[in-house]
Amino acid sequence: MTHPLSSCFCSCRVNRGGQAENSLFSLFRGSVHLWKIDRMLARYLPLLQCYGNFMGRTTIIARPLLASNFSTNGTTSQDANASAQSEGRREEQVSSSKEDDVKFKIFSAALPLVHQLGWTKECLEAGAESIGFSKSSHGIFEHGGTSFVQFFHRNCNKELRKIAKVEQIESAKSDELTKVHQLLEKRLQMILPYLPQWPQAMALMSRPHSSLDSYKLLYELADDICFFAGDRSLNATWYTKRAAVAGLYITGELSLVQDKSANCDESWQMLARRIEDLRKVEEFGGSCSRQQEILKDIAQSSLTLIRNLTGMQSYQRNSR
Amino acid sequence: MSLRLSPALRHLRASKFTCNNCLRKKHTKISDEVHGMLRVDHAGEFGANRIYAGQMAVLGRSKSAALIQHMWDQEKEHKKIFDDLMVKHRVRPTALMPFWHIAGFLLGAGSAVLGEKSAMACTVAVEASIVEHYNDQLRKLANENPEKHAEIMAAIKKCRDEEQEHHDTGMDKGAEQAPLYKAMTAAIKVGCKAAIALSTKV
Numbered sequence: 386m387t388h389p390l391s392s393c394f395c396s397c398r399v400n401r402g403g404q405a406e407n408s409l410f411s412l413f414r415g416s417v418h419l420w421k422i423d424r425m426l427a428r429y430l431p432l433l434q435c436y437g438n439f440m441g442r443t444t445i446i447a448r449p450l451l452a453s454n455f456s457t458n459g460t461t462s463q464d465a466n467a468s469a470q471s472e473g474r475r476e477e478q479v480s481s482s483k484e485d486d487v488k489f490k491i492f493s494a495a496l497p498l499v500h501q502l503g504w505t506k507e508c509l510e511a512g513a514e515s516i517g518f519s520k521s522s523h524g525i526f527e528h529g530g531t532s533f534v535q536f537f538h539r540n541c542n543k544e545l546r547k548i549a550k551v552e553q554i555e556s557a558k559s560d561e562l563t564k565v566h567q568l569l570e571k572r573l574q575m576i577l578p579y580l581p582q583w584p585q586a587m588a589l590m591s592r593p594h595s596s597l598d599s600y601k602l603l604y605e606l607a608d609d610i611c612f613f614a615g616d617r618s619l620n621a622t623w624y625t626k627r628a629a630v631a632g633l634y635i636t637g638e639l640s641l642v643q644d645k646s647a648n649c650d651e652s653w654q655m656l657a658r659r660i661e662d663l664r665k666v667e668e669f670g671g672s673c674s675r676q677q678e679i680l681k682d683i684a685q686s687s688l689t690l691i692r693n694l695t696g697m698q699s700y701q702r703n704s705r
Numbered sequence: 706m707s708l709r710l711s712p713a714l715r716h717l718r719a720s721k722f723t724c725n726n727c728l729r730k731k732h733t734k735i736s737d738e739v740h741g742m743l744r745v746d747h748a749g750e751f752g753a754n755r756i757y758a759g760q761m762a763v764l765g766r767s768k769s770a771a772l773i774q775h776m777w778d779q780e781k782e783h784k785k786i787f788d789d790l791m792v793k794h795r796v797r798p799t800a801l802m803p804f805w806h807i808a809g810f811l812l813g814a815g816s817a818v819l820g821e822k823s824a825m826a827c828t829v830a831v832e833a834s835i836v837e838h839y840n841d842q843l844r845k846l847a848n849e850n851p852e853k854h855a856e857i858m859a860a861i862k863k864c865r866d867e868e869q870e871h872h873d874t875g876m877d878k879g880a881e882q883a884p885l886y887k888a889m890t891a892a893i894k895v896g897c898k899a900a901i902a903l904s905t906k907v
């Protein structure tokens with residue numbers, strides 16, 4: 386029996402991920418016969434695969450892009466930061482909502498300019514100028530372009546939450562994976578207007594100094610999608626589901642970026658296929674629960690055996 | 706130049722929902738520390754369930770089966786309470802759930818293999834450290850904001866009282882007469898402390 390996941394990410398169109406990754410997958414495929422005795426362990430497989438998927442893919446695509454040097458020279462922003470810090474922490478807290486407001490204004494003004502200027506500090510500057518702020522006010526975005534992309538992600542996540550809230554009421558009857566599919570599609574559609582500039586955004590997100598925040602945003606996204614799709618699991622499944630969704634999102638992003646078909650049809654089809662693969666894993670997990678019961682029986686009888694062997698029965702009898 | 710919002714941002718300004726986390730209208734977001742408390746309590750009740758499951762697997766046909774089953778049923782209820790709180794506040798469960806799944810069962814079954822009294826000694830040790838842990842939490846929550854955390858505090862109080870009951874029943878059933886009672890309880894208490902520290906964070 387081959388594992389349903391064996392085709393899951395390997396057949397992905399964007400996988401030019403090199404042979405190391407593939408041989409890793411075949412290793413999993415081989416060991417899966419050992420793993421399927423326990424549903425819990427089987428559920429770890431997508432986690433590992435998604436992790437490998439995420440790590441492998443981002444570095445592959447990010448490397449050439451990083452080399453092509455989208456410069457965000459942070460000297461001016463750092464200066465602005467230092468002066469802001471010297472003003473005192475308490476004052477900063479009071480004005481944080483005002484600062485957020487300014488950020489939001491600059492950000493929204495800069496967004497239409499992304500097509501010409503990319504996710505750069507220059508774009509933020511132009512945005513700030515267009516609504517009458519001074520050129521240096523971009524300093525509130527600590528890392529220039531990176532903050533820009535992160536701000537965009539954060540707002541898309543917020544937007545998705547609002548969509549999800551409505552969606553949850555409307556499609557209350559559809560199952561969890563269908564909802565996950567819908568929400569993922571909605572979220573991926575949000576980046577469509579910026580597709581030509583998106584490789585740059587992905588490269589910025591995978592930079593070392595921003596990767597922690599990027600992971601947080603990705604986690605936030607995956608957590609929201611799972612929560613609003615109706616996931617209420619409180620065990621290891623909680624992690625595997627979120628990892629799977631995060632992996633799907635990243636795969637979707639990478640696929641969209643390279644998609645040359647009309648309306649990005651190929652990417653949406655790819656996403657649908659991945660969702661079907663996950664559905665198979667769900668069923669696969671279900672069929673393991675019987676084996677788990679058998680496992681429990683074996684454990685029980687072996688415990689009785691140990692008791693008899695070690696003479697604990699007689700100890701109990703004597704102590705009564 | 707006119708301020709044009711992308712479709713992704715169009716509704717951002719007209720925010721109907723007050724709680725950013727779950728989009729309920731009235732929902733006070735609890736702090737990360739309280740998240741950690743719920744996480745460890747949930748893991749603890751799950752572990753307790755597994756301990757009793759392990760004990761029942763071995764002592765299912767002994768004379769104390771009914772008593773253990775009764776305590777197990779109460780633990781199931783505890784877990785249900787914390788399940789609901791976890792979902793309500795969207796708390797991440799601990800990543801060590803699979804580990805507690807196995808470790809709890811082994812602890813329960815392992816102690817039960819040594820006899821009914823040892824099983825009771827295990828219960829006493831676990832419940833003693835859990836009662837202490839719950840009292841610590843109650844103190845912290847009461848100091849911080851008793852009104853805001855009223856629901857969580859009520860849940861913890863209910864569980865704490867029943868854990869105390871379990872502890873006392875264990876004592877009544879002769880836990881102290883178990884072989885190596887002192888060494889065993891000390892070891893289990895250390896294990897519980899470590900488990901609590903781990904499950905809060907991880």
Ligand SMILES: [Fe+2]
Nearest residue numbers: 750753780783
């Ligand atoms: Fe309990």
Ligand SMILES: [Fe+2]
Nearest residue numbers: 753832868871
């Ligand atoms: Fe208990």
